[in-house]
Amino acid sequence: MKKEAIVLLNMGGPNNLEEVEVFLTNMFNDKNIITVKSSLLRSFIAKMITFTRTEKAQEIYRRIGGKSPLVGHTKNLVKKLKNRVREGVVVDFAMRYTPPFAAEVIERLNKENIERIYLIPLYPQFSTTTTKSSLEDFEEQYHLRGGDAILIEIKHFFQNINYNKAIIERIKERVDADECKNFDIIFSAHGLPQKIVDAGDIYERHVQKHVEILKQMLKDEGMNFNEAHLAYQSKVGPMEWLKPSLEEKLGEIKSRSVVIFPIAFTIDNSETDFELEIEYREIARELGFEDYRVCRCPNDSELFVEALAEIYAKMR
Numbered sequence: 001m002k003k004e005a006i007v008l009l010n011m012g013g014p015n016n017l018e019e020v021e022v023f024l025t026n027m028f029n030d031k032n033i034i035t036v037k038s039s040l041l042r043s044f045i046a047k048m049i050t051f052t053r054t055e056k057a058q059e060i061y062r063r064i065g066g067k068s069p070l071v072g073h074t075k076n077l078v079k080k081l082k083n084r085v086r087e088g089v090v091v092d093f094a095m096r097y098t099p100p101f102a103a104e105v106i107e108r109l110n111k112e113n114i115e116r117i118y119l120i121p122l123y124p125q126f127s128t129t130t131t132k133s134s135l136e137d138f139e140e141q142y143h144l145r146g147g148d149a150i151l152i153e154i155k156h157f158f159q160n161i162n163y164n165k166a167i168i169e170r171i172k173e174r175v176d177a178d179e180c181k182n183f184d185i186i187f188s189a190h191g192l193p194q195k196i197v198d199a200g201d202i203y204e205r206h207v208q209k210h211v212e213i214l215k216q217m218l219k220d221e222g223m224n225f226n227e228a229h230l231a232y233q234s235k236v237g238p239m240e241w242l243k244p245s246l247e248e249k250l251g252e253i254k255s256r257s258v259v260i261f262p263i264a265f266t267i268d269n270s271e272t273d274f275e276l277e278i279e280y281r282e283i284a285r286e287l288g289f290e291d292y293r294v295c296r297c298p299n300d301s302e303l304f305v306e307a308l309a310e311i312y313a314k315m316r
Contacts, residue, residue: 002115005090005149006312007105008078009121009134012095013068013269019098020058024050026097032133035196060274070269071095074122076300077267077308084309090114096134102141114149117142118315120308122266124158125206129192131155152315158210162310166303167261167295168217174293175259177222183291184255185218185225186246187211187263190271191232194240204242210263226255230263233280234271246280250287257291258284266304268297 011027014020028034028046036042061067074093082091090112094105109117119138123130135153142151157163175183189207197204211230218225231249235241250258260280262272276294284292298304 003088003090003112004316005092005109005112005114005117006081006085006308007109007117007119007138008074008081008091008093008308009102009119009138010070010074010093010095010123010267011130011134012098013070014061014098015067015071017058017061017066019067020061021050021054023097024053024057030096030129030133032128032136035199060270063278064270064273068098068269069273070267071098073267073297073299077305080300080302080305081308084305085312094134094138096137102138103145106138106142106145106147109149110145110147114147116150116152116316117147118312119151119153120157120311120315121153121155123264124156124163124266125189125203125210125264126156127192127196127203127206128201129196129203154311154315156206157307157311158206159213160307160311162303162307163298164213164217166298166301166307167214167263168221168223169301169303170295170298171218171223171259171261172221174295175223177224180223180225182255183225183257183259183293184227184229184253185259185261186229186231186249186253187214188231188233188246188260188276189242189262189264191235191241191245193237194242197242207263214261214263225259227253229253233275247283250280250284250289256289258289259293259295261295262297265297267299272297 014023028049034042034045078091078093092105094100094102121131121134192203215228229249231244231246232242233246260276281292
């Protein structure tokens with residue numbers, strides 16, 4: 001009997017401290033991240049960045065439990081999605097930079113009688129650095145291994161109502177409607193070098209549209225924040241990145257009480273559990289904030305599971 005499979009795609013995260021080097025090496029060897037044309041130059045750059053950043057990155061993961069929370073949350077999400085879709089549908093996940101890699105997942109799928117594979121990158125907004133990279137990697141590995149199933153993909157889902165309800169639910173976990181008027185909310189998106197946007201990447205426009213959708217949904221829910229903002233985090237290196245930075249935005253807020261939602265992530269990772277929860281909390285404290293709250297990502301919430309099931313149904 002022919003089967004269908006759903007494969008969730010994400011960037012991955014170290015499963016232990018030893019995998020930190022693997023994570024960095026693979027990420028900076030990605031042609032969608034380091035966009036130089038020469039593979040030899042890209043490899044050299046990747047080695048230099050990995051050499052200088054591994055120890056610091058290991059310390060970050062050490063402070064949040066010795067590994068990324070991303071893989072554990074994703075396993076829970078896969079389990080719940082499998083229980084939500086019809087019987088017989090194979091549900092799996094593949095990571096771009098750490099195990100389980102696409103090749104490993106494909107080997108499992110090739111042992112099944114799979115007719116169609118539905119690829120759902122877990123990035124709400126499209127970017128060449130995330131969505132395109134993950135889809136290209138899976139498709140390349142699949143064809144290298146002689147797979148003959150039809151591959152069907154989705155490239156973004158930030159407009160999905162159930163997904164956005166999952167976000168609103170997470171915001172409500174951190175602040176109730178009566179408190180909102182005393183808080184600003186910042187939708188914090190992972191940054192991107194400006195040159196990638198200038199080359200045609202639509203990520204910034206997707207993020208801006210997503211913020212407008214969520215602002216209207218919050219208003220409809222009676223969640224009337226003092227102000228809503230968009231900012232970008234995680235800048236590395238000297239080149240120009242999308243602005244304003246989260247640190248700049250925190251410096252502008254007058255209310256001294258803020259709720260942060262990580263709008264570019266569906267699954268908690270080091271950028272949420274360390275960067276937002278620890279690093280930026282300290283910055284907020286130094287800036288004199290009275291209240292600083294970070295929302296969890298949707299992770300394996302029931303509404304996110306429902307959103308993914310709906311996305312799969314529409315792809316069919």
